[in-house]
Amino acid sequence: MDIRQLQYFVRIADEGSITGAARSLHMSQPPLSMQMKLLEEELGVTLFDRGSRTIRLTDAGKLLYNRAQGILELSGAAVRELRDFGNGLAGTLRLGLISSAGTGEIGRRMRQFSKRYPKIRYEISEGNTYELLEMLRQGRIEVALARTPFPAEGLSCVYLEAEPMMAVGEASYFDGIPEKEISIGQLTGKPLIIYRRWEPIILGAFHECGAEPEIFCKNDDARTTAIWADAGLGVGILPYTAVLRGWSEGIVKKKLTDEKLNTRMAVVFRKDRYVSGIGRKFAEEF
Numbered sequence: 319m320d321i322r323q324l325q326y327f328v329r330i331a332d333e334g335s336i337t338g339a340a341r342s343l344h345m346s347q348p349p350l351s352m353q354m355k356l357l358e359e360e361l362g363v364t365l366f367d368r369g370s371r372t373i374r375l376t377d378a379g380k381l382l383y384n385r386a387q388g389i390l391e392l393s394g395a396a397v398r399e400l401r402d403f404g405n406g407l408a409g410t411l412r413l414g415l416i417s418s419a420g421t422g423e424i425g426r427r428m429r430q431f432s433k434r435y436p437k438i439r440y441e442i443s444e445g446n447t448y449e450l451l452e453m454l455r456q457g458r459i460e461v462a463l464a465r466t467p468f469p470a471e472g473l474s475c476v477y478l479e480a481e482p483m484m485a486v487g488e489a490s491y492f493d494g495i496p497e498k499e500i501s502i503g504q505l506t507g508k509p510l511i512i513y514r515r516w517e518p519i520i521l522g523a524f525h526e527c528g529a530e531p532e533i534f535c536k537n538d539d540a541r542t543t544a545i546w547a548d549a550g551l552g553v554g555i556l557p558y559t560a561v562l563r564g565w566s567e568g569i570v571k572k573k574l575t576d577e578k579l580n581t582r583m584a585v586v587f588r589k590d591r592y593v594s595g596i597g598r599k600f601a602e603e604f
Contacts, residue, residue, distance in 0.1 A: 321393050323357045324386040326350055327365065331383050334372045391457055395592040408437030411596045414450035414462035415442055417541045418560035424463070424583060427604055438596055446539050447515065454588055460597045462586045465557065467519065476585040476601050483579040484561045485572045486544070487553035492570050499573045503527035509534035509552035511543045520555060523576050557581050
């Protein structure tokens with residue numbers, strides 16, 4: 319069994335037919351079929367249930383498919399790492415970023431890392447934290463810069479400093495609240511715009527002070543919260559780094575003092591996947 323056979327096997331499984339796999343691999347069908355026959359003979363198992371038009375994986379085939387994906391990923395990562403070794407720290411980092419990752423302290427750290435390693439190039443995928451975790455699972459990105467809270471099982475995480483949440487909205491929403499730092503309870507009765515993932519934490523903070531929040535809008539991205547708050551639709555609850563952007567005139571920003579609302583950015587990668595030298599260096603030095 320060699321890497322080429324595993325590549326052929328995975329392509330057949332993904333395409334659902336040897337004909338489709340041969341077409342995508344730019345090769346004829348007979349040698350591809352022969353390679354799979356040799357692979358089955360070597361392993362002593364049947365990998366495919368062959369139908370008239372499509373093929374399906376047997377239980378043995380499903381097991382090999384799961385293993386083969388990891389082997390092929392490791393093989394590709396090893397090639398990239400050796401090239402990096404020969405060229406100095408150079409190559410491409412497949413990095414996932416949340417929408418607020420380029421502002422404030424995070425932007426400064428990105429600039430510093432880029433200056434230290436000018437030969438590194440970046441392939442950026444954007445999304446919310448859960449979308450980035452799914453990209454990690456699929457192998458579409460190697461490292462993610464995500465925000466707590468998120469389930470960390472199976473992940474290696476390097477956490478950055480905690481940052482407070484901010485209440486952001488038109489000045490009229492803060493009439494009678496002159497303080498620059500406020501508690502979550504002072505937002506009782508205000509139309510709140512919140513990121514759905516933080517809803518349990520925000521509800522818990524309100525309940526601790528004996529209040530009930532008025533949720534005007536729940537969404538799946540901090541950018542949406544910022545846009546709606548900037549439009550005067552309500553009071554957005556956002557991380558500190560997410561409010562470091564241009565806002566319309568008259569928008570007020572107040573720090574929330576409730577420490578249970580604090581959040582942190584984290585450099586995240588999978589424990590069960592090989593991480594390139596570039597990825598490890600990013601996690602170590604970011």
